[in-house]
Amino acid sequence: MKIVKTVLIILLLSAGRLAAQGTTPANTQPTIMVIPFSQEGTSLRTAYEQNELVRVAITKVKEAFDKRGVNTIDLRAKIKQTANTGALQEDQKSDLKDEVINNSGADVYVEVEANANYTNTGNSVTLILTAYDAFSGESYANKVGNSPKFYTTNFEKLVEKVADTEIPNLLNTIQEKFNDVIDNGRTITVKVGIHENSKFKMETEVDKEGNFLSDVIEDYIVEKSYKGKYHIQGMTANQLTFDIVKVPLKDESGNNFRVSRFASDFRRFLRSKEIQCTQTINGNSLVFTIN
Template identity: 45%
Template sequence: MKYIVFVMCFLSSIKSFSQQEVKTVQPTIMVIPFVKENQDIRTILEDDFNKRIAISKVKEAFDNRGFTTKDFTGTLKIALKESTLGNNKKTDLKTEVIRLSGADFYVEVEVFFQKSNSGNSVKLILQAYDSFTGQSLSNKVGKSGKFYTDDIAKLTEKATVSCVEEFLNTLNLKFGDIVENGRSIRINIGFNEDSDYNMDSEITGDGDLLSEVLEDWLDENAFKNNYHLQGVSQYEMIIDDFRIPLKDDRGRNYRSSKMARKIRKYIKNELQLDVKTDVEGSGKINVIIQ
């Protein structure tokens, strides 16, 4: 009797383990203000209450969909602590903030205030980008309409609300495409300065060049054979859109680091070349052949 109970407990524990649900890792998103070339991203929000309103409203829309966004101000503070950033790197700071946040996607919010005799109005542009490939995912323009009021904050709120739902709907359609056709990552393949190889090196006995062999590998390993080769030079190969699945064959989350491991093993074991890889965030793989 004791054995039967033990076996039943064992079997039920196996069943519950096998049924363990794998939760899909959700993308991380950060909402940031639009920055012109000579504007300082550090003060842009502090100086403009209306931009803060617009950003809060966009974040609220994400919250309403059960989605938490990365905090821009918090990430900016971390970026400012980075000792390498000087006062003269105003525009680079935006890239640095996005990099430090680890956000997969970022949403840029631009606010225009127009004053006229026939009433004041606010126009707003929302743009969502992939942080690593730069692909544009959703774009919408919101308008408050003209009102005889000086309450710009209210007009900004009106302009945001007028387009944010359509903006999120389009973004979600693109997310659907990612679920279907894979996540886009960027792969840069280059060479160490002292390397004896380049893309034109003959690497197999059949006279195949390294670039050709790598292209064959991309053909075989891109999800649904879906990738875009931006360009190949003697010392570099850039794949600006390489699709990887969201889940592997066993239903586990598939990360770009797994793809980095795959390409490193191929170059090392099959092509017999020394290689190093590093993964930036979740969307960029740098491959350096030694």
């Protein structure tokens, strides 16, 4: 009897613990990199090193992430690393920004621009903050803030002032977007094209029921997209493009959802219909070519 009681108590306690865990949503810390805004023809390093205002603003943004318990990737270290691997040379220009971002492994990058404004009624600073999903390039949050006007040339102090207000709001908006991703999934794009030498067309019947190839593909996407959310950008005889296909953040095992797995599954599905295709994965874009 005593043993039964003990077992019951243990079961009750563990049930309580499980329930408590259920109320606290588990989440993954994203990796974030804060970079300066760089005009065309200016390298990231130059933009960072030659503008003190930007450096102050970047430090403030990084500090805000630290306070929220998120570590940021150091831009300078990444530039050095990238340069060391030969991917970025000092004389190379801003179009290599993408390379630094890609090599950083950051999930999100925040672009910071700070400009000093001189007027007769006092000086101020404009701070522009933009956060992007490094995976898709989708904009997560945009904030523009102006400091109050002061008769001062201490612009660093003005940047701090405007950053104190705008950065918490930037983080809040990013979190709102994260919540949306958690609830509605990530976005990937799927393009299915037909090779010029292929016998197939989108209107070719591919099964006994007489379904068109396009119908079969769409049915698959309906079934596999997260909560059935997808959008067709357009369809021609040779191409079917889904500009939005929602995929979950985690798979059934709780691991990060792999786009490559989605691609393989789709390819295998087509093979089961005796359709051969090749696949290309570029970030969140999947391209299939039916042979």
